[in-house]
Structure formats: C-alpha cells, structure tokens
Amino acid sequence: MSAFTASCRSLAAGTAALLCSLSASATPVTYSAWTVADITLGAGHYKHAEVHFSLTGDTNDLSAFDTGQLPDYQEGCGWQIQKGSVSVRIVAGGQTITAHLKPGQVSVAHDSCNLGAGFVGYFPDGLQPGYPLVIDGGSVPYSSGGGVAQGQPGFLAAPNFLGSNLIWSGHAWSCINFPPEQLWYDAFTSGASTAGLGKCGDPSAYPLHTDKGDLIVYQNLYYMPAPDPTVPPGEVLYDDYSGSLNDGFFAATLGAPAASGE
Amino acid sequence: MKKLLSCVALACGLLGLTAGAQAGKSITYTMYAETTAMGPVMIGSKSYSGQIALSFESDTHFAHLAKENGVYVYRNDTGTASITISGGGKTVTAHIKPGQIYVRYDQVNGDLGFGSTVGGIYYPLTISCYQCYGYAGITSALADIAAYPTDESAYPANIMSYATELQGPAYLTGVLTVSSTTPPAINTDLGPMMIGGPNAPGNGKAIFTARIN
Numbered sequence: 001m002s003a004f005t006a007s008c009r010s011l012a013a014g015t016a017a018l019l020c021s022l023s024a025s026a027t028p029v030t031y032s033a034w035t036v037a038d039i040t041l042g043a044g045h046y047k048h049a050e051v052h053f054s055l056t057g058d059t060n061d062l063s064a065f066d067t068g069q070l071p072d073y074q075e076g077c078g079w080q081i082q083k084g085s086v087s088v089r090i091v092a093g094g095q096t097i098t099a100h101l102k103p104g105q106v107s108v109a110h111d112s113c114n115l116g117a118g119f120v121g122y123f124p125d126g127l128q129p130g131y132p133l134v135i136d137g138g139s140v141p142y143s144s145g146g147g148v149a150q151g152q153p154g155f156l157a158a159p160n161f162l163g164s165n166l167i168w169s170g171h172a173w174s175c176i177n178f179p180p181e182q183l184w185y186d187a188f189t190s191g192a193s194t195a196g197l198g199k200c201g202d203p204s205a206y207p208l209h210t211d212k213g214d215l216i217v218y219q220n221l222y223y224m225p226a227p228d229p230t231v232p233p234g235e236v237l238y239d240d241y242s243g244s245l246n247d248g249f250f251a252a253t254l255g256a257p258a259a260s261g262e
Numbered sequence: 263m264k265k266l267l268s269c270v271a272l273a274c275g276l277l278g279l280t281a282g283a284q285a286g287k288s289i290t291y292t293m294y295a296e297t298t299a300m301g302p303v304m305i306g307s308k309s310y311s312g313q314i315a316l317s318f319e320s321d322t323h324f325a326h327l328a329k330e331n332g333v334y335v336y337r338n339d340t341g342t343a344s345i346t347i348s349g350g351g352k353t354v355t356a357h358i359k360p361g362q363i364y365v366r367y368d369q370v371n372g373d374l375g376f377g378s379t380v381g382g383i384y385y386p387l388t389i390s391c392y393q394c395y396g397y398a399g400i401t402s403a404l405a406d407i408a409a410y411p412t413d414e415s416a417y418p419a420n421i422m423s424y425a426t427e428l429q430g431p432a433y434l435t436g437v438l439t440v441s442s443t444t445p446p447a448i449n450t451d452l453g454p455m456m457i458g459g460p461n462a463p464g465n466g467k468a469i470f471t472a473r474i475n
Contacts (some may be wrong), residue, residue, distance in 0.1 A: 035469070036433050036471070048431070048433055059400065089411065102385070137467075138299070138465055138466060138467045139296065139299040139463065139465050139467075163310075165351075166298065167296040167298055167311075167312055167313055167349060168296065168298055169296045169466050169467035169468070170306065170467055171467065172435075220418060222417075223395075223396030223397055223416060223436075225396065225413070233413075233415040233416040234415055234416065238396065238397055241397070242396065242397025242398075243397075245403055245421075245435060246399050246400075247399055247435035247436070247467035247468065247469055248467075248469075249296060249313060249469075251296075251313065253349070253350060254351070255317060255350075255351045
C-alpha cells in the first residue's frame with residue numbers, strides 16, 4: 001500500500017482529493033541499500049567494508065516506468081525516484097565515513113518485472129542497472145509488466161511498493177554491464193567472439209563523484225560454473241540472480257530521516 | 263565424500279585452534295535478516311517488522327570444535343545475545359536471557375548461524391542450503407567445495423578465505439531456513455520471542471558477520 005493510498009483511506013470522501021495531494025507531496029522517504037564489499041573512496045581502499053547507500057526524497061517524486069517488451073523478449077517495469085540527496089556510509093576497520101554524492105548520478109528503482117531493487121547509476125555511456133548497488137531475487141516482489149511500454153495504449157503501471165515502509169533481501173550486485181551473461185550467451189549462440197563478455201566490467205572506469213573523492217564499488221563475489229562442456233568454469237556468470245555470491249538489503253522508511261551526528 | 267571432507271575440516275580446525283592465536287579476544291557474531299521473508303518477529307504481545315540483527319557477544323577462546331552426527335562443526339556456546347529490529351523509523355532491542363542461544367558453523371553441510379536449546383540447530387536464525395551450490399551464497403559455495411573440491415574453479419580465487427572457525431573476523435552470506443512449524447519461544451527481557459513459522463514466506467537472504475571488538 002502506498003503512502004498516498006494509505007493517507008487517502010483515512011480521509012472522508014469529498015475532501016479526499018485536495019488533502020491527498022497535500023499529504024502525498026509532504027511524505028519524506030529514505031531509501032537505503034547495504035551490503036559488504038571492497039570499495040575505493042578517494043585515496044582510500046577498504047576491503048570487506050559495509051557499504052550503505054541512502055537516498056532521501058519525497059514519495060511524490062516517484063514515477064512508474066515500463067520499457068514494454070523488448071526485441072529480446074525482456075521487459076523492465078516498476079517505479080523509480082530520480083530526485084533526492086544521495087549519500088554513502090562506509091564502515092570499515094573501526095571507522096565510519098559518510099560521503100555525499102554529487103547530484104544526477106544515481107537514482108533508486110524497483111524493477112518488479114525482474115525482481116530487482118536498489119541504486120542504479122547514470123554515466124556518460126548510459127544507465128548501469130546493476131551498479132553501484134542493487135539486490136535481486138530473494139524477497140524482492142515480482143509483478144508482470146504486461147508488455148506495453150509506458151505512454152502506449154493499454155499501459156498499466158506496476159504496483160508501487162516504493163511508497164511504503166519495506167525491507168527486502170536478495171543477491172547483491174555492484175556490476176558494470178549487468179547482466180553480463182546475457183551478452184556472453186548472445187555472442188556464444190551467434191558464433192561471435194565472447195572475449196571480454198560474461199563478467200562484470202571494470203568499475204574503476206565508472207567513478208561516482210562524492211565530496212570525499214571518487215567512489216568505486218567492486219563485485220568480487222561471483223559464481224561461474226561451466227555453462228557448456230566446451231567452456232571452462234570461471235568464464236561466465238551463472239545468471240543475473242545467482243551469479244552473485246553476495247547478499248544485501250534494500251529498505252524504504254517513510255518519515256523525516258533521523259538526525260545524523262556525522 | 264562428506265566424511266572425507268569432515269576429516270579435512272578437522273585437520274584445518276585443529277591447526278586453527280592451536281595456531282590461530284586469537285584466544286582471549288572479544289568477538290561479536292551477528293546475523294542480519296529481514297521480516298518480509300521471515301514474517302514479523304513476535305516479542306511479548308507485539309510484532310515487529312524490519313531489519314533483524316541478532317547478535318551474540320562472546321570471547322574467541324570459547325569457540326571450539328565439536329563432533330556432531332559424524333561431522334566436525336565450530337561452536338560458541340558462551341555469550342550474551344540480543345536482537346534488534348529496525349523498521350519504519352522505529353527500533354526495538356530485546357536482550358535474550360542467558361543459556362538459550364549458541365553460534366554454530368557446519369562447513370560440510372552449509373549450516374551457519376544461531377541455534378537454540380529450545381529449537382535446535384536451525385532456530386532462531388540459520389543460513390543453510392538444501393542443495394549446496396554457489397547460487398545460495400558464500401556458505402553454500404564453501405559446502406559445495408567441501409563436497410566437490412574441483413568446483414572451486416567456479417568461484418573467486420580467495421573463496422576459501424571466507425571459511426570461519428568463529429575465532430576472527432568473518433563475512434558469509436546465504437539463504438535463511440524458515441521453521442515449518444510453530445516456533446518455540448525464546449525468553450527475552452521484553453517477553454517471549456518467536457521468529458518465523460509456517461506462514462513465513464521464505465526466500466530470505468542473510469548476512470553473517472563476526473567482528474573482533
């Protein structure tokens with residue numbers, strides 16, 4: 001149930017429209033995701049660091065998205081928020097560091113067609129849906145997209161989970177070129193070269209700019225069994241859910257964020 | 263195969279316990295989970311939803327090797343446990359009364375987490391794998407390699423460094439076991455606590471950490 005719906009249900013009919021609008025625009029929300037990963041922040045490199053991303057925004061800025069059915073029969077659908085302040089908290093070696101990301105680099109999305117949720121990055125060469133931190137599978141809810149792109153006749157928005165308090169767990173990804181195994185299979189089945197495919201790309205080419213220097217998150221935990229008798233293990237990720245050995249959490253908390261001492 | 267590997271685990275364990283030299287350090291084990299998969303945590307007459315952090319504070323010299331059902335496992339039975347649930351902007355912490363909870367790692371069978379005197383080795387919160395392959399997390403990957411050493415090539419080169427003897431820093435992931443029956447109560451300072459049960463959806467992932475304090 002979204003915050004918008006929830007607040008509306010408590011109001012008397014007749015005054016609902018105006019008050020719902022006011023209520024919806026005044027619902028602060030914090031989205032967060034965390035896992036443990038190796039990271040670089042500025043000049044520091046931290047192994048096995050807790051990495052906590054958060055975006056503080058307003059549920060009124062949530063918007064639906066749906067790609068419709070793509071030529072490869074895939075579809076992305078769900079809700080996202082692109083407006084808000086994003087920070088990352090690193091806990092490693094007994095110290096805690098909080099860095100604030102410069103605007104326009106990261107948004108939060110729940111792709112219910114693909115059971116994914118988290119923080120996705122925008123870079124000069126386009127969207128990275130598995131970077132800097134998303135979770136998938138696990139308890140992330142699914143919904144069918146219906147195959148119709150947003151704005152087209154017959155489009156139906158997916159359920160909006162991001163307007164409510166929630167917590168989900170799933171496989172954690174900080175993966176450039178997600179899902180890389182799809183690129184590998186496309187090349188493999190067509191007889192094209194698979195060189196450089198099947199694995200997450202080098203994140204050092206995708207720095208996120210913060211007030212404490214550039215942030216890079218590494219995907220070091222993966223599962224790459226032999227996909228075919230002719231291909232050895234270690235060449236291609238198992239798939240875009242279980243190819244990651246790492247796990248993480250994604251949460252939404254309605255209300256003003258607690259004051260931070262940092 | 264598993265019996266053979268249990269011997270390997272024993273050898274490693276003895277080496278670790280004699281040469282590990284981390285005895286006498288304060289250590290905190292924590293399992294992180296969530297209630298969307300586990301269902302709300304009942305404490306006293308209230309239910310709580312959100313991030314679960316079940317912690318056990320102990321000392322590394324209490325970690326020991328034990329043989330259970332023909333398999334060597336690492337255990338720590340001595341410490342103080344608490345559970346914190348954070349969700350919707352609210353946080354509650356309950357302190358578990360002594361002697362009910364223990365920490366246990368069975369690398370061969372891929373079981374890791376918190377067992378209890380009232381609920382056995384899987385309750386209240388334990389990572390486990392029915393079929394232990396990489397797709398069920400680090401704990402499952404280590405069990406896969408224990409059973410089939412050649413499978414190690416499917417994992418990162420340092421994967422074996424994630425195995426823990428419960429004596430030092432650790433980080434492992436996996437799938438949570440959910441009780442299929444009504445869970446027994448664990449006593450806390452806020453009343454009886456119950457986690458999971460037959461109505462819990464399942465599919466939850468978890469993170470287990472150990473930190474030297």
